[in-house]
Amino acid sequence: MNVSTVSLEIPEGCNIILGQTHFIKTVEDLYEIMTGQVPGAKFGLAFCEASGPCLIRHDGNDAALVEGAVRNMEKVAAGHSFIIMMQEAFPINVLNAVKQCPEVCRIFCATANPVQAVIGETDQGRGILGVIDGFSPKGVEQEKDKAHRLEFLRKIGYKRGG
Secondary structure (H helix, E strand, O other): OEEEEEEOOOOOOOEEEEEEEOOOOHHHHHHHHHHHHOOOOEEEEEEEOOOOOOOEEEEEOOHHHHHHHHHHHHHHOOOOEEEEEEEOOOHHHHHHHHHHOOOEEEEEEEEOOOEEEEEEEOOOOEEEEEEEEOOOOOOOOOHHHHHHHHHHHHHOOOOOOO
16 A cells, blocks of 8 residues: 555635535535525535446535546545535535434544545555644643634634633
């Protein structure tokens, strides 16, 4: 087996969810989840089919995000993998619904950080072994860092004041 990494393209202001699934209906179900959970979100999604014609299936409501999702899946090229690229929504808004989708087997990451997918390749095909999400720690949180984190969470509406 050959092991390599693929750097995913994440445009400024976007978040992604990268996962594994098992059925062609994934595109339709993930589309419904995205529009149902955050109606104003812009998104594109792509899914690498692992049998039959083995196409990269895609959909979304923003052409640039759909194109980006397809480009990323062309680079990953791992059967039964999918990516959702989103703007005007955070993964936390949709992640539980995505995980509850009957076809979804696994979530590798949900992030806006630079991401590298770790790919295993054999003579049969390719699979995602894991991801490298962001960077290694540079230290341990101090009180000023904690205050900054809490302030940020209040600013984006995920923590009450006080």
